[in-house]
Every structure is written in structure tokens, then in C-alpha cells.
Amino acid sequence: MAVSISRKLLRSFHGSLCALGRYDSPSITCQSFRTSHDLYGHLYGDSVFSSGSCGHFKGGSSILAKRWLSTSILTPESSDGAFPSDLLSKKPMVTTERAIGLYQDxxxxxxxxxxxxxxxxxxxxxxxxxxxxxxxxxxxxxxxxxxRQQGTHSTKTISEVSGTGRKPWRQKGTGRARHGTLRGPQFRGGATMHGPKPRSHAFKxxxxxxxxxxxxxxxxxxxxxxxxxxxxxxxxxxxxxxxxxxxxxxxxxxxxxxxxxxxxxxxxxxxxxxxxxxxxxxxxxxxxxxxxxxxxxxxxxxxxxxxxxxxxxxxxx
Missing domain, CATH: 3.40.1370.10 (Ribosomal protein L4/L1)
Structure with missing residues (x-):
């Protein structure tokens, strides 16, 4: 016969076992029940344990038998006919995804x-x-x-542009705006003001x-x-x-x-x-x-x- 143990009952059962002073078998420790408790946390719904796998107490004293709690999961499709299929859990197991960033190997x-x-x-x-x-x-x-950016972009200033240095027309009397050179940025083929120059774009x-x-x-x-x-x-x-x-x-x-x-x-x-x-x-x-x-x-x-x-x-x- 299979027994369905709730999370609250399993936690209280685990605490009472850890409170025991001695066991008949040294192989049964609180660590084994912690492992069973951790296994329970990965199941969806209630865990199903075999009645034969649970330790029994002798002579009224709080001493466990030498058998461990079973970690096998039985399903309705199990071939063992000793367990009624209506008492076995039909809920699927849920495997939680591994958490990232725990520094685990x-x-x-x-x-x-x-x-x-x-x-x-x-x-x-x-x-x-x-x-x-x-x-x-x-x-x-x-x-x-x-x-990795090359930074080879470059533009010419007014001193680097090819052209004459002569004043294009006289200062007054033409009705036109006054200019001193045709290499200025306002003319076609002239200089570029505040343009890019070769440099490194790297930063620390x-x-x-x-x-x-x-x-x-x-x-x-x-x-x-x-x-x-x-x-x-x-x-x-x-x-x-x-x-x-x-x-x-x-x-x-x-x-x-x-x-x-x-x-x-x-x-x-x-x-x-x-x-x-x-x-x-x-x-x-x-x-x-x-x-x-x-x-x-x-x-x-x-x-x-x-x-x-x-x-x-x-x-x-």
C-alpha cells in the first residue's frame, strides 16, 4: 500500500528524526533524510513512498529500522502489481531549470x-x-x-586647401559681400571648419x-x-x-x-x-x-x- 506524504508532514517528520540521539544502524543519518527532503522538493504535488521502505519503530522506543527511505518513483504504468494504480500519483515530475550565476562547476x-x-x-x-x-x-x-576603429578620417583646413591667396575683389564699391580668400568654408571647394582629423577612438x-x-x-x-x-x-x-x-x-x-x-x-x-x-x-x-x-x-x-x-x-x- 502506498502512502502519500504531504510537505508539512514530511518536514515535521524530518525534524523529529534529526532530534533523535542514536540509531540502531549507523548508516541512517539526518543527511539521508535531508536528501529525501530535497528529492521531495523536485516533485510536482505529493510524493509517493513505499510503505515497506519507511523505517518502523521497535518496542516503543524512537529507533529506526535499518532500511532507508526509498527514492524510487512509482507510476500507474509500473509493472509491480502489488501497488494499486488508483493510489499512485499520476502527476508528472517537474525538473526545475538550473539557476544561472551560482558559480557552480x-x-x-x-x-x-x-x-x-x-x-x-x-x-x-x-x-x-x-x-x-x-x-x-x-x-x-x-x-x-x-x-578597432581606424580613425583615419581627415578634412582640410583653410591653410591646407589649394588655391590662390589673392583677395577676390576689392573691399568696397561692388555691392557684394566682403571676402579675403576663395578658400573659405563658404565657397565650393573650400575648407571644412571643425572637421574630423586622424585620431584614436580608443578609451580605457x-x-x-x-x-x-x-x-x-x-x-x-x-x-x-x-x-x-x-x-x-x-x-x-x-x-x-x-x-x-x-x-x-x-x-x-x-x-x-x-x-x-x-x-x-x-x-x-x-x-x-x-x-x-x-x-x-x-x-x-x-x-x-x-x-x-x-x-x-x-x-x-x-x-x-x-x-x-x-x-x-x-x-x-
């Missing part, structure tokens, strides 16, 4: 261009799981675009903010499920069709950014140079603007390690 599968299983990799939480801040991203992107942005912007961009790609980790970026041949077929297999992918730890492999460079939607960068060149231009990020193991090491390096002041 992430475990991600590792693969390659052939979709082979290469194990798992742990991503540092202080690099791939930081709070999302759009204002930081905006500041870093503006800094990048301003710094603290290294802390720049690093934080890169962490936020990496966190956003990881949270969207658009971060892939490869064992390496080795390709068997320089043919472009292999990468084209691989990108076609990706879902909801328009532009891909491949990031390797060291110098880019020559075969990979040749295979991607004719694809406008696939770009390759070394880990030292990874930046926020490039991450925003591509909706999918593919990094090698070496690249992930280099990026984490770069984020953990102390800032020289």
Missing part, C-alpha cells in the same frame, strides 16, 4: 567531429557560471569597436571589466546549450565538405566559432577559409564581440584550460 560531455564519446569535462564555475549582466557586455563591446576600460565581460559571454553560451567541448580540433583532411556536413547536423546553428588552445591547425584553416559561417580563433584571441557574432561555440579541451588559466591569472597593476 558544470559537467559537460566531450566529443569530436565524428560525434564520438570522449568522456566528460568539468568547467570552472567562476568562469562558465557567473551572473548575466548586459551592461557589462555593452561596455566591453563598445570598447572593442572603438579600439578596466581589465576586471574586460575579464568579466568574457566570463558573462561564456556563461551565456553554456546556459543556452550552445557550448560544445571537443577533445581536439583535428580534421583528417582539408576538404571543406566534411565541415559543411558536420555543421548541417547541428540544430539551430547559423554561425560557428571554433576555438583551439594553440596555433590553428593548417588543415582546419584550409577547411574553413571558404565558409563564411565558420570561423577559427586561438584561445588567446577569444573575445566578447566574436562570441556574440556566432551562435555556437566549439572549444577544445586545451582551449578551455587556457581560458580558465587566463581568467585566474592575477591582474598586473
Amino acid at each position: 558544470l559537467v559537460i560531455p566531450v566529443t569530436n567531429f565524428h560525434n564520438e564519446d570522449k568522456g566528460l569535462m568539468v568547467l570552472a564555475g567562476d568562469v562558465f557560471d557567473v551572473p548575466i549582466r548586459k551592461d557589462i557586455i555593452h561596455r566591453v563591446v563598445r570598447w572593442q569597436l572603438a579600439k 576600460l578596466n581589465k576586471k571589466v574586460r575579464r568579466l565581460g568574457l566570463r558573462i559571454a561564456l556563461t551565456a553560451r553554456a546556459a543556452e546549450g550552445k557550448l560544445l567541448v571537443f577533445d581536439d580540433l583535428e580534421v583528417p583532411t582539408h576538404k571543406t565538405k566534411n565541415l559543411v556536413n558536420y555543421v548541417k547536423q547541428m540544430e539551430n546553428t547559423k554561425k560557428v566559432l571554433l576555438v583551439d588552445g594553440g596555433p590553428i591547425n593548417e588543415k582546419l584553416k584550409l577547411a574553413t577559409q571558404n565558409l563564411h559561417y565558420v570561423n577559427v580563433l586561438p584561445s588567446i584571441g577569444l573575445n566578447v564581440y566574436s562570441l556574440l557574432l556566432h551562435d555556437t561555440l566549439v572549444m577544445s579541451r586545451d582551449a578551455v584550460n587556457k581560458i580558465v588559466e587566463r581568467m585566474h591569472t592575477p591582474i598586473n597593476r
Whole structure:
């Protein structure tokens, strides 16, 4: 027979268990019931526990038996006929989405261009799981675009315009406005007043903010499920069709950014140079603007390690 335990009853039951001084079995601790309580928090509606899985008390003393609380969930489709189907919960389980920005380490599968299983990799939480801040991203992107602006625009002043220095007509008696030169800004082909001159548009942005912007961009790609980790970026041949077929297999992918730890492999460079939607960068060149231009990020193991090491390096002041 199955018993449906409410949240309030389970909380009070959990508190009474933690208040006990000793148990018959050392394997049953308050931690195990905390785990059961946490499991209960992920269920939609009431939890269903087996009556055989709950510990019973002996001889009137508050001592639990050696059996643990069951963490299995029974459904009406369960093959065990000992439980009546009308007593089992028919409500679906709800898996809450992972909260972003808790600085928790992430475990991600590792693969390659052939979709082979290469194990798992742990991503540092202080690099791939930081709070999302759009204002930081905006500041870093503006800094990048301003710094790469050439600033070669130039206009000529009155001393730089070609032309005669003679007075066009006499000062008085013509009925026309008085002028001293035809190179002025009011004449066609004349000078430009207060026009642009070659200069640098770059402005200062603290290294802390720049690093934080890169962490936020990496966190956003990881949270969207658009971060892939490869064992390496080795390709068997320089043919472009292999990468084209691989990108076609990706879902909801328009532009891909491949990031390797060291110098880019020559075969990979040749295979991607004719694809406008696939770009390759070394880990030292990874930046926020490039991450925003591509909706999918593919990094090698070496690249992930280099990026984490770069984020953990102390800032020289």
C-alpha cells in the first residue's frame, strides 16, 4: 500500500528524526533524510513512498529500522502489481531549470567531429557560471569597436586647401559681400571648419571589466546549450565538405566559432577559409564581440584550460 506524504508532514517528520540521539544502524543519518527532503522538493504535488521502505519503530522506543527511505518513483504504468494504480500519483515530475550565476562547476560531455564519446569535462564555475549582466557586455563591446576603429578620417583646413591667396575683389564699391580668400568654408571647394582629423577612438576600460565581460559571454553560451567541448580540433583532411556536413547536423546553428588552445591547425584553416559561417580563433584571441557574432561555440579541451588559466591569472597593476 502506498502512502502519500504531504510537505508539512514530511518536514515535521524530518525534524523529529534529526532530534533523535542514536540509531540502531549507523548508516541512517539526518543527511539521508535531508536528501529525501530535497528529492521531495523536485516533485510536482505529493510524493509517493513505499510503505515497506519507511523505517518502523521497535518496542516503543524512537529507533529506526535499518532500511532507508526509498527514492524510487512509482507510476500507474509500473509493472509491480502489488501497488494499486488508483493510489499512485499520476502527476508528472517537474525538473526545475538550473539557476544561472551560482558559480557552480558544470559537467559537460566531450566529443569530436565524428560525434564520438570522449568522456566528460568539468568547467570552472567562476568562469562558465557567473551572473548575466548586459551592461557589462555593452561596455566591453563598445570598447572593442572603438579600439578597432581606424580613425583615419581627415578634412582640410583653410591653410591646407589649394588655391590662390589673392583677395577676390576689392573691399568696397561692388555691392557684394566682403571676402579675403576663395578658400573659405563658404565657397565650393573650400575648407571644412571643425572637421574630423586622424585620431584614436580608443578609451580605457578596466581589465576586471574586460575579464568579466568574457566570463558573462561564456556563461551565456553554456546556459543556452550552445557550448560544445571537443577533445581536439583535428580534421583528417582539408576538404571543406566534411565541415559543411558536420555543421548541417547541428540544430539551430547559423554561425560557428571554433576555438583551439594553440596555433590553428593548417588543415582546419584550409577547411574553413571558404565558409563564411565558420570561423577559427586561438584561445588567446577569444573575445566578447566574436562570441556574440556566432551562435555556437566549439572549444577544445586545451582551449578551455587556457581560458580558465587566463581568467585566474592575477591582474598586473
